Amino acid sequence: MLKAYKFRLFPTKTQRSKMERTLDLCRWVYNQTLAYRKDAWEKEGRSTSKYETNNLLPNWKVEKPDLNEVFSQVLQNTQERVDLALKAFFRRVKAGEKPGYPRFRGSGWYDSFTYPQFGFKLLCGKLRLSKIGDIKIKLHRPIEGKIKRLTVRRSSTGKWFACFTVEIDDPPKPPWKDGLSVGIDVGLESFATISNGEKIGNPRFFRSDETALAKAQRRLSKCAKGTSQRRAAVKVVQRVHERIANRRYNFAHQMSNQLVSKYGLIVFEDLNIKNMLKNHCVAKSISDAAWRMLVTTTSYKAESAGSKVVLVDPRNTSQLCSRCGVKVPKSLSDRVHECTQCGLVMDRDENAAINILRLGMQSLRKSDRSPSL
Template identity: 70%
Template sequence: MRKSYRYRIYPTKSQRSVLDQNLELCRQVYNDTLALRKDAYETDGKSISLYETNSILVTWKSDRPELKQVYSQVLQNVQVRVDLAFKAFFRRVKNGEEPGYPRFKGKGRYDSLTYKQLGFGIKDGKLHLSKIGDIKIKLHRPIEGKIKTCTIRRMPTGKWFACFSVEIEDTPLPPWKDSAVVGIDVGLASFATLSNGETIANPRFFREEEHELARVQRKLSKAPKGTPERKKALKVVERVHERISNRRTDFAHQISRRLVDQFGFIAFEDLNIQNMLKNHNLAKSISDVAWNMLVKSTESKAAYAGSKVVLVDPRQTSQMCSRCGLIVKKDLSERVHSCPECGLTMDRDLNAAINILRLGLQSVGIKTVEAQVL
């Protein structure tokens, strides 16, 4: 099982300069590798493997001495990223999805370096990076498990972070009880409705900051290009975006932590967010709530805590009566489920959450469950 830890680091001015140079060199290697593979296929119909690009990298380092400033495994990882981009492209083509051919990185668009086990280490409150030196790091919590990789990332606001990928032992799943199960229906009116009747309000972080963001973006648009004023205004815009992102991420982590601590079995809808974003009337609101972030965060914590998370088909979960199974058609504007067959009347989101729990339990072989509704 893999787990990640993220810490703020504080490189000196000279170290920031070296890191920026490394990122620029990595960007160039990324683009050169992408061009090499693209040209080879278009010219000769030949596909170049990751192993072949690694061999060519040795020649590039001989012809361009500046590449030796970057730790060798970091450069190799750049070519791994290109290889993964092509694999994802061919997978999308095979599945009939919109493929999205790998794109070249513009200046300033490459923002992370990945070190493997031999290129870094932590000692005496410092993070040692090969060819960069010892960097102050804020270790606000201990790292558990065996560290496999370290990724150094530069944020748009100029902050730097170290992200460690750690390998830990798998946790055996403990038995869970009927009272520790829950189905969750996510929405826009409420962020989430639980099958036990609890609702979680939608915080609408982007909507709260929208006016402030518009104000600083107007100031940015008025600043002449290439001036210090524009650079300063851009940094303010990036800080607002970072604040929104941080609040949204913190919210998702807090909710997922509470769910995993409270329930041993959690069922979500398996939503296709990308298709839902095609609805331009709701796209901004859907992006703001970040349902996928909640699901992924819950899955990660559940795997570590020994809980179980399942995703179920969302079709008809809002239309089906949770008591008798009758399909009761209703528009999005209708917020109450009223069944003409059995007389059940309740909030439509609560009805959907109970259906999601039932489908989730059926997916693991349990046919019925007594819904505990507050």
């Protein structure tokens, strides 16, 4: 079982320069590798492998001695990224999609490098990177398991992070928790409505910082390109976006932790958010809500918490009556469910959440159900 750990790095000015230089050289290797494989196909009609491009590195190091400043396996991993990008492109083509061909990376558009096996070591409060040095690292929690890979990433605001991929023994799967079952209907007016009637407010992180973002973008638009003032204005815009993303990420983790600690069965709708974003009237609000992030974080936490997450078909969950099953058509503006058959009157989202829970229960085999369910 693989697990990821992410820690903040605090490099010195000299170390930061070396890391920036490493990113630039990796970007050069990426573009050269992509150009070589592209030309081989277009001019000679042959496909090249990752190992063929690995054999080009010694000659490139002779032509460009600066490449010796980078650990050899880091450069090989850069070529592996090209290989993965091309494989993903052809896989999507065969599937009938219309993907874009892998693009060359411009200056500033390459933000991470990877040590796939060796070249790094954790010391007392330091991370030793080959060709770079000992960098101060904030180890806010212990690392459990065997470290297999390290990726050093630079954020848009210039912060550096170390991301460790760790291999651990598969822990025994906990028994299904004898807890409550719950259906969750996500929305825009309320972020989520639970089948027990509880509502979770929509924090609207982007909307709350939209004024500050607009102000920063106006200042950016007035700065001439290529000036130091424009670079500083870009940093301000990036910090606002980073603050919004961090708040949204923290909210999703807190909410998912509460769900898996309280409920044994958690049922969500399997929403096609990509299609929903085509409605430009609500696309910004849907993106701001980040429903998929909640489902993802809840799913992987449930595996180790003894809970179970089920996704169900969202069709007609808002239209059907949760008591008698009669279809009661209603528009988005209708916020109250009123059944003409059985007389049930309740909140529209709560009615949908109850239907979601019912579908989740029906999708489980009898042998898979917890005794308490």
